[in-house]
Amino acid sequence: MKKQISQYIEIFILLLITSCAKPDINLEDTSVNDADTINIPEGFDYSTHKTVSIKIYDDTKSIYEVFVTSEDSCFVGTQTYVDESGKTVTKNVYRDDIINKQVLKGVTKNGILEQSVTLPKYCRQVYIRRNDNLKYSGELVDVINNEVQYRYQKTTSKSLFSKGKNGVVDFLFCVNGSGDLFVIDPLDGSYTYLSEMPMGSWTCAIDQENKFLYSIGKSQPYPLMKYSIDNDTWEIIANLGIGGPRLDYNKNDGLLYFSNNNLLYTFHPTTGEKLNTWDINGLHNPNGGDLAFAEDGSLFLCTFSGLYKLSLNANNQYDSTRISADNLPFNPTSMTFDSNKELWLANNKSSSDLIIMDTVTGGWQYVYGVQAANNTDFGRTINDLTTFRIYSDTPDTKDTDGDGIVDSQDAFPEEANKAFEMFTPSKYGTGTIAFEDLWPYQGDYDFNDMALNYKTIAILNSNNLAVQIDLICKVKSNFAGYSNGIGIEIEGLQSDEIENVTGAIYTENYIQLNPNGTEANQDRAVIILTDNADNLVDETTISIILKEPTTTEAIGTAHLILL
Known part of the structure; x- marks a missing residue:
């Protein structure tokens, strides 16, 4: 393999470095006589990524996930929607976008989880999330x-609040209009990022038995979204066509109760079918708020005018009785009952407060947030919250x-x-490498010979050792005058340490292969992804299966090669 021009760009499992290789070419026609005339400062660092050692110490066998963070919020877009006060607004929407950038998942073994990962140079912090049988912390x-x-x-x-009755542990699942799903521990006010929603929302409700969270999108077409707490996945059930701020799940009939203004509806959670509609009488301000079922089946509703208890009258309408004072200093946007029958509310602020209210007297107090003055500023809005209960006597033990x-x-x-996956650049992100075969000669400043989108996944066993490497790639553009091939060289592996290579595409008949799919006559493991970049215009997965489980540190650096 002839190598005349080399550039290095970090991307792969730990560090994937790119190099260009071309056959002999005639440079006489170029208007630049000497590429060395370009003045590059001595010691200039071309790298965009860095190799970082992750060491997590925990004597329990908890699941850990590591996420890339940045100092800037992610701009979601400019959105038009009806807010909780009933006004149509157009605003720029931002969110943290941390959960979309997972790079590692694993379990501690003998008290430690240790891996080497590739992170962007700008990354100064990582977000570490711990999962102990769905008890989250981050x-x-x-x-x-x-x-x-x-x-x-x-x-x-010590906490002001005890755990739930009979060993039940409560967590408050929260959503907001930016599309964040996060969890608050009511014992100390700490919060943990959980997921990014398909659409921002004012509502959420939990089916405890099946461990599903439901939410309705804040704008057209108002999708009914379902989140699996076990699997950390979302799906769209149906487009409801109506939106609003109030939602709860009734365990007694298995239906979703949804409310907007002076109306109450029921929807089937499996199909999204609207089943019933009732009028609500007596609300002083019908905007905002939430609804929640108490343990005895009583239905409570709050709006910007306070807390109400609802009762069905002889005319099949709901009458509302206000419990709270008529001059609350906050606008409640959400509420939920915990296992101790405490009613939790959140207010309508850019950094919401959590409040507990007495359902008999209407008395209340700030518990967490800026107004609580106990250093628990959430720094985000809580547009709705709901309670998820974890029963310590019935842990999840299914291991097929x-x-x-x-x-x-x-x-x-x-x-x-x-068992686990490790991602570069992240679970939901892809990287792009742009090639020029004659750079830095004039005419090749546009880096448009080839652009390759990529994602690498190191598949780990339960001991956090790599057993397989998947490279998902797609040629985004290919304007080179040559038919370029693409390959990788893995510095830490020999060819005979690889069991098999699948998914590579060859059409030009000049690549010599070993029986296991690696390139022949190479000192290190070299895998040619394709001998013609046009073969990768559709997304393709090339899998490298290792003979023995190996640490990602031993696999080490890899080079991406343009043939």
């Missing part, structure tokens, strides 16, 4: 000297493949040699 941790160290310490601080990782946390629940 923390931002600094990247110091290309290393992240996190040691789990069980919270021992017997690898020690429960199915709900196993990316491959029926394959014992696979």
